Amino acid sequence: MTPQVAIVLALAIPVAGAIGIAACHRAPNLRESVTLAAAAGMFGVVLTLVGPVLEGSRPALFVLEALPGIGIAFRVEPLGMLFALVASALWIVNSIYSIGYMRGNKEQHQTRFYVCFALALACTLGIAFAGNLLTLFLFYEGLTLVTYPLVTHHGDDEARRGGRVYLGVLLTTSIVFLLTAIVATWAVAGTIDFAPGGILGDAGLSNAAIGGLLALYMFGIGKAALMPFHRWLPAAMVAPTPVSALLHAVAVVKAGVFAVVKVIVYVFGPELLAGVRAADWLPVVAGFTILAASVVALRSDNLKRRLAYSTVSQLSYVVLAASLLVPLSIAAAALHIAAHAVGKITLFFAAGAIYTASHKTEVSQLDGIGRRMPWTMAAFAVGALSLIGVPPAAGFLSKWMMFQGAALAHHYVAIAVLAASTLLNAAYFLPIVYAAFFRAPPAGEPAHGEAPVAAVVALMITAAATLALPFFVQVPLALARALAGIGPN
């Protein structure tokens, strides 16, 4: 299988899967098998690309010329490879979990759910492998549209309101800011292909213009949830939990921060940004988002809302690290995309399992639940520790690299922000774990057991991955370093 065929298959398999899922509407077991087969197939195809990318090749595929001089084209590079790996691996796990959750909660419209999921993954891979800004934008908007039916899955008034905020914020930022930024880049640079070192170097832009263009991109990539354009994320919590997991861990927010890092590295280039001081506002905005979101998380009683704001905060870790512009921090940013994904998906799976088994949604209701749902809460603890950054969980490595990178960049404010938010993370996660295991459950409560088997299996897989990632970190780390230009490129 040549890399080009692999790229085509990586997008074609989820689309074919979507068609297959729709066709198997009447046979739920067959339908679920199609999902799992498609996920496994896609992961296998993506795996075949890892070797060539690590060796330094950048497989490219030109599909068609959409506008004169601009085509729909794919080009696999280390960051995209990492994103694709994470997304395709987690789709398998998310599908297992979805089966348990959707059946356990007797959800309606399951076929539509699985079809949109598959299409969302196709768009995600399109974003990961995009070779230029137009292709990225095409699949980015596609992802927004395809996840709308997922967010509004329940179809009630609350879902409709949540869907409006979701779509409103994401489409506003992408159409008003991101599209303008892309067209402006085309007008100024004559190309919108991604290139190592950036494409704006020769454009002769003033510092202010570079800063302004950067702002258009950063705020235009609404999926990265930089404040004040973060409201869509908590609003999307009306969706069923597997969708939240998809949004937060597998696809949507990851697409956002992926795009942020890709733009910084391949459109502007770290050298250009470091040289003009025009990007100095970005660490400030990211740092503010980290802290503000952590404070809101601390004050949220609703578990999913707390996790949502935790995600907002963690995403800005990636933005902050990327905005420090030193190779180590850029590698840290890429690695954190993977580390946060496995940790967060564990937490969301746990939240969904808690809801399925006990219909509890608030943190204050979780006293003693660890006794009834030991596996779930153990996994939750693992995920929480990873996000706080405790070794040997996955989050520790990326956070450590971020601290190092900030020190290298002499950005002491960033170090302070990272330290403070680590404490805040502990403050809003550890009490949950403590209450779950060490407090007695409220009296007079109906007894319940663990979540459905499939959900627990998925939970265990991701928790294990969270713990195991540092031991199998060679591939993600190598990709991250290759992105940043450290070591073999």
Next chain:
Amino acid sequence: MSAGAVGGHYAYWVTVFLMVAGLYIVVARGNLVKKLIGLSIFQTSVYLLYIGPGKLIGGTAPIVAEGFRVYSNPLPHVLILTAIVVGVATLALGLALVVRIREAYGTIEEDEILDRDREPRGGE
């Protein structure tokens, strides 16, 4: 303006007057037939606009023979014949519409028609 300008260009003054009068009638009158009349007056002014300048002082019809040297321009006449036909067709169509409107609404006053549309009706 000199007397010559006013007097010598009386055709154009008539044209402008008809143009403006026609437009005024269209806008200011609510009766559909009166609107059509205004429209016709407006179109008539255009005929004058074309034919007037075509006439040369001392010009005759284009007769190819001895003694006829200065011709008035015959082309505007041709154009205006076409325009008259168009105007007649428009007027006929407009009147046919007015007849149908009368059948459907019972009135040809624009404000009454709009009132009747605003009232809730039993069936669409």
Next chain:
Amino acid sequence: MIRAQLPALLVVVPLLAAPVIVLARRAALAWALALAASWSSFAIAIALFLQVRAAGVVSYAMGSWPPPWGIEYRIDALGAFVLVLVAGMGAVVAPYMRRSAAAEVPGERLYLFYAMYMLCLAGLLGIVATGDAFNLFVFLEIASLSTYVLIALGRDRRSLLAAFQYLIMGTIGATFYVIGVGLLYLMTGTLNIADMAARLPAVTETRPLVAAAAFVTVGISLKLALFPLHFWLPNAYTYAPSAVTAFLAATATKVSVYVLLRYFFTIFGASPAFAEVPFQEALLALSAIAIVTASLVAVYQPDMKRMLAYSSVAQIGYITLGIAMANRAGLTGAIVHLFNHGITKGALFLLLGGVAMRAGRASFDCLAGLGRAMPLTSFGIVIGGLSLIGIPGTAGFVSKWYLVLGAIERGEWWLAVLVVGSSLIAVAYVWRFVEAAYLQPPGPASPRPGEAPLALLVPAWLLVGACVWFGLSTSFNVGGAATAGQLLLGAR
């Protein structure tokens, strides 16, 4: 040689089909003749497009009278592009009409409906094909008069008043145009457009020229539904039969844009006298107002046909905005949007016609739960809506790209913000449909589950597919628009 006679045949075939249909009387035969004529015109339009691509300009002397004394048909890159759009829409709508018109027009009048449709098609094609200013007026009135009749054949009695109002406003517009042509004839002595452009620089007295330009612009703007002369459009589109609305939305205003382009660039561009008149600024301002206010009004309409009509006024604003920008990118954006909006609105109105056939109306209470009742129709409307918003992958995105590029190249950032910001208003009114169709349970006015007949679905989905196709593979629409734009700017 048929090839040499193609420009004339383009107009003559539908023109002759009309009286033959009147003689034929039977509805099925009338439809078959209309279909044959529409498809022939489309084939001829494509052949002409290829000829123009090879030769640059196709010129045809009507009756072998040489120009500039005789009437000349002159088709250049812009004209060929618009011809393909108009004839193409005619070819797609004709098969649709068989069931749609039968449902909405009284049976004994169907043959007259088809005859009027043929006249309308002939008129629109003639406007684009002709190179003579007065001949343009004749075809303009042929198209307009037949349009008034077509609109009046709608089911609702309000279509009569809508047709009457359109008649009044349209005739005033055409008469203004003819006044302008008269003044131009006075000053240049010719009616042939190309000849006029050649003679204009020599004219020293500029006041009549400026007056002529003003009259022509106002007259055509009435036909174009440029704000604030757009008042006839919402009623006309809402109450006309569905097939008529679809055909008109895609062609009539676009042909008027063609006339505006022809005058602005080919004729007025030739003389330096017009440089002082602030046409560009005025057009820019009016376009901006049109885009914003019409989009906002569209959001609050209770009836989806009316909503799309106001959306059309806004989208025409985009086209005139691109014209006002007058640089390569802006003009390419305007001309490509002429095409893209034509196929998008055509698709949307054809799909709504299917809804009207099943539910009787297209008001939002009928659309509740449409996603279940008519899934293919709803999904098609969603895709058309995405093209209106300008989501990448659809034709509408391509237009937005060029308009934003044109604004940025002029350095006018507020224009770029206007274009992208107004797309958000489009999200608001498109999402009204999405929420009604997919997130609301069916109400008492909703149609029973069951798709529209194939005769309606196939043409509509052909256009929906075109929306996506021309959004991704843009060599025809962007290439044609860019060539036309370059030609126009070069003539300046």
